[in-house]
Amino acid sequence: MEVSHKLRKGGEFIIKETDAQDVFTPAEFTEEQNLMHQTCLDFVAGEVFPLLDRLDEHEEGLMAGLMKKAGELGLFGVSMPAEYGGYDMDFNTALRVTEGVGGGHSFPVAFAAHTGIAMLPILYFGNEEQKTKYLPKLTSGEWAGAYCLTEPGSGSDALGAKTKAILTEAGQSYVLNGQKMWITNAGFAEVFIVFAQVDGDKFTGFIVERNTPGLTFGPEEHKMGIRGSSTRQVFLSDVTVPKENVLGEIGKGHLIAFNILNIGRIKLAAACLGASKMALNLSIKYANERVQFKLPISKFGAIRHKLAQQAIRVYAVESAIYRAGMDIYRMEQELLSQGKSSNEALLGAAREFAVECAMLKVEGSEVLDFVTDEGVQIFGGYGFSADYPMDRAYRDSRINRIFEGTNEINRMLAVDMILKKGLKGELDLMGPAQAVQQELLAIPDFAEADDSLFGTEKKIIANLKKAILMVAGTAVQKYMNSLAKEQEVLMNIADMAIKVYTAESTLLRVEKEISLSSEAALANQIDIARVYLADTIDQVAKSAKDAIAAMTEGDEQRLLATGLKRFTKAELFNTKEARRRIAAAMIEANEYVY
Numbered sequence: 001m002e003v004s005h006k007l008r009k010g011g012e013f014i015i016k017e018t019d020a021q022d023v024f025t026p027a028e029f030t031e032e033q034n035l036m037h038q039t040c041l042d043f044v045a046g047e048v049f050p051l052l053d054r055l056d057e058h059e060e061g062l063m064a065g066l067m068k069k070a071g072e073l074g075l076f077g078v079s080m081p082a083e084y085g086g087y088d089m090d091f092n093t094a095l096r097v098t099e100g101v102g103g104g105h106s107f108p109v110a111f112a113a114h115t116g117i118a119m120l121p122i123l124y125f126g127n128e129e130q131k132t133k134y135l136p137k138l139t140s141g142e143w144a145g146a147y148c149l150t151e152p153g154s155g156s157d158a159l160g161a162k163t164k165a166i167l168t169e170a171g172q173s174y175v176l177n178g179q180k181m182w183i184t185n186a187g188f189a190e191v192f193i194v195f196a197q198v199d200g201d202k203f204t205g206f207i208v209e210r211n212t213p214g215l216t217f218g219p220e221e222h223k224m225g226i227r228g229s230s231t232r233q234v235f236l237s238d239v240t241v242p243k244e245n246v247l248g249e250i251g252k253g254h255l256i257a258f259n260i261l262n263i264g265r266i267k268l269a270a271a272c273l274g275a276s277k278m279a280l281n282l283s284i285k286y287a288n289e290r291v292q293f294k295l296p297i298s299k300f301g302a303i304r305h306k307l308a309q310q311a312i313r314v315y316a317v318e319s320a321i322y323r324a325g326m327d328i329y330r331m332e333q334e335l336l337s338q339g340k341s342s343n344e345a346l347l348g349a350a351r352e353f354a355v356e357c358a359m360l361k362v363e364g365s366e367v368l369d370f371v372t373d374e375g376v377q378i379f380g381g382y383g384f385s386a387d388y389p390m391d392r393a394y395r396d397s398r399i400n401r402i403f404e405g406t407n408e409i410n411r412m413l414a415v416d417m418i419l420k421k422g423l424k425g426e427l428d429l430m431g432p433a434q435a436v437q438q439e440l441l442a443i444p445d446f447a448e449a450d451d452s453l454f455g456t457e458k459k460i461i462a463n464l465k466k467a468i469l470m471v472a473g474t475a476v477q478k479y480m481n482s483l484a485k486e487q488e489v490l491m492n493i494a495d496m497a498i499k500v501y502t503a504e505s506t507l508l509r510v511e512k513e514i515s516l517s518s519e520a521a522l523a524n525q526i527d528i529a530r531v532y533l534a535d536t537i538d539q540v541a542k543s544a545k546d547a548i549a550a551m552t553e554g555d556e557q558r559l560l561a562t563g564l565k566r567f568t569k570a571e572l573f574n575t576k577e578a579r580r581r582i583a584a585a586m587i588e589a590n591e592y593v594y
Helices: 031-056 062-072 091-101 107-125 128-140 253-289 301-337 342-352 354-384 389-401 407-423 430-440 455-485 487-516 523-551 554-567 575-589
Strands: 145-148 164-167 173-184 191-198 202-209 215-217 231-242
Touching: 031 062, 031 091, 031 107, 062 107, 062 128, 091 107, 091 253, 091 301, 107 128, 107 145, 107 173, 107 191, 107 202, 107 253, 107 342, 145 173, 173 191, 173 202, 191 231, 191 253, 202 231, 202 253, 253 301, 253 342, 253 354, 253 389, 253 575, 301 342, 301 354, 301 487, 301 523, 301 575, 342 354, 354 389, 354 407, 354 487, 407 455, 407 487, 430 455, 430 554, 455 487, 455 523, 455 554, 487 523, 523 554, 523 575
Parallel strands: 145 191, 164 191
Antiparallel strands: 164 173, 173 231, 191 202, 215 231
């Protein structure tokens, strides 16, 4: 892929406008990328779906067998260099593959744990001997991997881990003692990435092999959802690990944990996208099949509203995921051109766009929850029956708001990272924020938007960004160093940023795809972009009102409330008819068509 487009910084969308020609859209996927995606869909349909009930019962060897088959198909090698048996493909291809397996219920959980948080730490932080020893077998599927971070007393507070690693007197190995919980793939993994405290306070990564004496496992956890994935506790009792299995540097385990999570978050969003499309297709097909009052329920406005809203949110988050994915790829190429190693380049690029990765983790998981919840409602009583597919889809969706950092943590992280970029001078937040403050005291701008297709919508997006700057600027002034304690306000700001980024991504995608096709061909996508923006305006207004009311009173509150009305002003749009048009195309095709 070419990389001549303008480079963006992470979080910069808040203060700068993006040209539609600078975003990547799914219409631009190559034939090879689409073939990889289809291979994943076929694998899930042919190999995973027939085994779902048996997987949920943890039939011995079943998930491990699927993982071996996926490895033999080459699905684990997308991001791996050729010298370790991989294909060294670009970042959006990796996202596309993750999306492709995303509808496989418990399988993508095992898949993502193996290809992401188990393999990537070795690729990016391992030495050459470690890479040569472990990566070829992990890439081929001969071995599976697991990631041991969470402990009974440390979840979101990962660095509070209590597992200890003590150097032996001979100085040739470490002895590990501790307990890890919620470890995906623990039932069959051969390689474990384990984090422990060296000398009590040096958080460090280790590579531990399954057959190491002292490494034992609890029984399979009984979970609400993703029952087919192996989830066990891992116990380390005097586990001796050779010094050469230290991963990275002593005391630098946080660099492994946090950098890998940036990539894991956007990949989780891609997996949720695949699952959302699967659930939406089930909803459409059932709505066409189910007859009530002598009509398919897809004829009724209430059902069409649900189908359309499912599709709108799926299309919007997809637009944002692949926009961010390409931004990461372009930054990676830029860092490579500066002489960075391939490892440093991708990690640096993902770190640059950590804000977007955190936001997309939130939006992707919440879109999936919405789609499956509405799917249950469309199925009615059958949606509540375990004999119908929405039962499993609904239960499996819920974990994604907890995985890879809870959505609450990710909301606060996103805002914190943006503000820190401003303080470090990496983003010029101060100038635009001051300009918004001055605008609040000035005569309103009554200038008309330009008459281009999305001229009005782009002006609205620009005003919504001003609302974010207004609220965030007020929060910084009010709370200064104690802002971290005002979690409710931080989450208000995060919700505003997430919705505006996604709405802008959707508009830019449609605008670019029109340039590749025609306005008539994308009439329904134009409806999608406009309905999503209409919803976003209301959501931004609500979040901003809550924050303003929490932070201010009297004249200051009235000034900010007046400014908010100005920044969220928009003409009414007939979303009912737009949703009907969006739904009609899917109902006619009997599948998601966007």
